[in-house]
Amino acid sequence: MEKQIHIIGSGFSALSAACYLAQAGCNVEVLEKNELIGGRARQLKKDGFTFDMGPTWYWMPDVFEKFFADFGKKPSDYYELEKLGPAYKAYFEDGEALTIPGTLKEIYELFEREEAGSSKHLKAFLKSAKFNYDVSINDLVYKPGVSPLELVTPTTISKITQFFSSIRTQVRKDIKSPKLIEILEFPVLFLGAKPSNTPAFYNFMNYADFGLGTWHPKGGMHKVIEAMELLAKSLGVSFKTNANVESIEVDATKNIKGLTVNGEFIPSTLILSGADYHHTETLLPQSHRQYSEKYWDKKVFAPSSLLFYVGLDKKLKNVCHHTLFFDTDFDTHAKTIYDNPSWPEEPLFYASFPSITDDTFAPEHQEAATFLIPLAPDLEDTPELREKYFNIIIKRLEKLTGQNVTDHILFKESFCVNDFKKDYNSYKGNAYGLANILTQTAFLRPKIKSKKVKNLYFTGQLTVPGPGVPPALISGKIASDLILKNDN
Template identity: 30%
Template sequence: MTGAPKRIVVIGGGVAGLATAALLAEDGHDVEVVEKNEQPGGRAGSWSRDGFRFDTGPSWWLMPDVFDHFFGLLGTTTAEQIDLRRLDPGYRVFFEGHDESIDIMADESVNRALFDAVEPGAGVAFDEYLASARHAYDLAVQRFLYTNFDSPRAFLGRDVLANAPRLAALLVGTLDKHIAARFRDRRLRQILGYPAVFLGSSPDRAPAMYHLMSLLDLADGVRYPDGGFTRLVDALVRLAEQRGVRIRTSTPATAILTESRRPTSPARRRRPAVSGVEVRTPGGGTEIVPADIVVGAADLHHVETRLLPPELQTFPQRWWDRATSGPGAVLVYLGVRGPVPELQHHSLFFTEDWTANFDSIFEKPTRIPTPASLYVCKPSATDGSVAPADHENLFILVPVPADPGLGRGGIDGTGDPLIEQTADHAIEMVARWAGVPDLADRVVVRRTVGPADFVTDLNSWSGGALGPAHTLRQSAFLRAANRSRKVSGLFYAGGSTTPGIGLPMCLISAELVRKRVRGDRSVGPLPVPEAVVSRSGT
């Protein structure tokens, strides 16, 4: 650490907030986290009923190298904190108009053979596609993900300049066209295109650069933390508290406080600086938490437009009016009596007309797609702790427009009519496509969540389930920066800012804040202690 320890307040106890707090406390700072909800975790939450335990948010463990690197910065390893299981198959895909599903396996060579079997000759294209994805991924990690773009070195590195024409083409072209130029079969195109949804976008809206995502599942594999994704939250809380971080739940931030600073010369005007955070205490009172630095790790729209006065907003409402949200979601948590072997741990259901599906979500006037492509998670396939014996735990996600007006969910069918209707359609579609005709009759626990719940529970902009979409003008250095231009000492972490959406990106965003606080303008990941590297074997 350079300089004296700072008093730091982190707003938001989700994955990004906890990770940021742990890294800053590791540097010797005095860190306090204030979280509005009763439990930390944010989107990576948990809900239990009648012996079922549901992860309420993230369910795919991808980019294991990012987790390994993050834990390494704290002097530990992923294996020491979390028991990961590699899924094989990684996931199953059902396609409208095809009776046969396709399983994506944990072995790259097996997946290559699968592509060749579905479309003769596609194995060669598969090799070339993944080679390009691997190259793009390595370049992204070394140059674009772990940088705040506050140094020309991010753009002028020898590897960046050598690949400039190729990078330009990947940024300007769309993912769907990149895939279509190499594969003919619709099923293969959809398998390669669906990761765009992880980015809050669609294959025809996401830059072709994101073909790198296919490396993660087709070659690197999919993992699952035994006990569920709350194991990650537990690890972050444990590591943060071991370093002295104070985590206060049921304590929403109500304002970021600032103070004026005297300019160093009459000709120079200095920005206001953070002085603290006003919070509402569990008892209903108000408290001022002093701070030299504030990290807004909650939804960036909420932090900027609700916690700061208009004149101090770097991203005011007019900025958000021009921005593109990722999709909203209807979530359905189901406890099901008896086995459902037709589904894997992860199952994807793809409609034939993707263009119409995604246009319904992103183009105005928006509407809930019918039928809607959707995702089903069955963690009970891997983890016996999430459901009673002889029962299954199912989580269904239906991408919908980011529109709180669609309504809220509820327990046992008590949600708003459109949300419950969407859930009914999803259950019926899964039952029909997967061949489980009595699925609805076997449901013993049911809860739904709608876009309005994301606003209430997470202060989510527009009711989005993920955050701002990864379109060209909302990616890399064009995404909302993680530092206020109006207030000194105010930084941002999480999916709304750089580098973007997803658990790995939230961990990287924490490291980027650490760099800001340190005044570190380096490009690429920070070094991990040698002792940890040798212990982890990486």
């Protein structure tokens, strides 16, 4: 009998799973509560400007290629990809900036200029990072997180010390320049944890950064969503937007019966949720939930964010497509996220100016700007706080880049903790899921397959393999593989 599968949510992991399940012959329908497909990767369009509301970094292009290749396609069949050079720019506490080039040769030269002898250490570091990347991408991250034995291979045994040492320890062993240290510790922020709590094995993110480079799909990250939607539809997947799932119905034998969507019951054979894991379980009766409120409250979450989408009536100078503002103390800001949840006094922030690279983002001679401040989840979120922090970062931007920005703002929109909760049912308004620390890695993350309800599965950033767009694509494949395996 053909399986009738309903997928809750339409982010990267949900779309990935939809494609694989449809390819295997399942009847798949995707239910999205919002008006647009894409989950966190929606776009905002206003007055001729375009903004990626969620992810803006295109890293690990091989994972995207691998996904599309599984369907006999290539990314270039759907969107145009450009490697950024420079990759990004970072401002530091002394007001100086480093611009990270687009090639390894130039990166080695930059390191050597900043700290004599550092390029030799960087080469050794990246050799280890590439090895870990190959091990991870070709093997570990595609495991379903069912058993600890998944992680036990001759390679991982030989690298066991890297799971009990941190990125911070590894980076600071040989590199002394504070600026180079911050650049090397930056990529693990995509994993949602402090460098001091991230296992050294995750240095493969540095290979993703320097070795594989930073890319940009013309039209933005939402173009990848559009590509996956097109692919899914070509495989027979159907989509329903403005479809709010209000409950998941289970029969007396703990089998899925169906869902209640906008007040209407829809029968279903199997449900895969790409929505927030905690929220999905609240759609079930208490007795059918695997994880208690206490369980979730004790977990270490990746940050939430305060985001601003700003239209400017002029082009900016002294910034890159991706620009990082490390001009305040990193550890002090990190403590307000992970140790003592509070609004930071002097926040680090990130800015994206995609219209520097891509003229589809803004009208001619104008600039589309996205600003992001990482925050602890579940903070108080008010219009007054948003305005206060917008003024803080704009003043810093003006001072560091030597230009007036305030008088050239045409409009701004904001998105913060309350919006993550409202639009995505995000637990405590987190933006990136569970942090990838040792105690929340692989089999220690919430399970893909429900232990309490038959034919209920999960995918996305709260289960394996973890936060980020490439891991989300992989999570969809893992979930679909497990569904198909259990069905045979």
